[in-house]
Amino acid sequence: MSYILNIETATKKCSVSIAKEGKTIVCNEIAEEGYSHAEKLHVFIEESIKGAGITYQDLVAVAVSQGPGSYTGLRIGVSAAKGLCFALEIPLIAVDTLKALAAQxxxxxxxxxxxxxxxxxxxxxxxxxxxxxxxxxxxxxxxxxxxxxxxxxxxxxxxxxxxxxxxxxxxxxxxxLDDIIYPSAKEMSAFSYDKFLKNDFVDVAYFEPYYLKDFMVTASKK
CATH class of the missing domain: 3.30.420.200 (Nucleotidyltransferase; domain 5)
Incomplete structure (x- = not known):
């Protein structure tokens, strides 16, 4: 069975799904004003693995939302995805954030x-x-x-x-369409599986998110 872990952190929504043969079987996600990705992402990954009734060794790939979007959010998602791919020796798949949003x-x-x-x-x-x-x-x-x-x-x-x-x-x-606000890992499943079947992977060592704009540092007012 082809199980793929999908990670979406490009916006205020932190979203993780497990897909089997391109179909989402588990999804954990939350959207908060304060960007809780650093606290929630690895918890959601663990919960999704357990919820799917599989182990990390059952994963054939990890897919990550490639952007554009929040600089910090994208960095957190890509870093987690790369770490899993290195540890498990499985490929990394990049999914277009805006295409996944449009799919809703x-x-x-x-x-x-x-x-x-x-x-x-x-x-x-x-x-x-x-x-x-x-x-x-x-x-x-x-x-x-x-x-x-x-x-x-x-x-x-x-x-x-x-x-x-x-x-x-x-x-x-x-x-x-006011009810469609943030991209979700749910919609990544079909895209990541299609890329997996085509061996359309990115380099785990050198892949960078698609920021589209340079990161701007704002000076503290203090």
Missing amino acids: AKVDSGLIIPMLDARRMEVYSAVFSTNLESKRAIRAEIIDENSFQEFGETLYFVGDCAEKCKAVLIKANFVF
């Missing part, structure tokens, strides 16, 4: 636009068809009233940017 939208027509907060009016975004084919590459962009004007189809927006974007993205063909 179950719509029959139009386009899906996953967006993650990048501070102020900037977002990380991409455009996918309903069958998750890429229609526009990932980019960091500042949202204004002219954003996405080139698309005439119904656009379904998902992600944690709804509140700040609704005021400017007001065209009739813009639809916000």
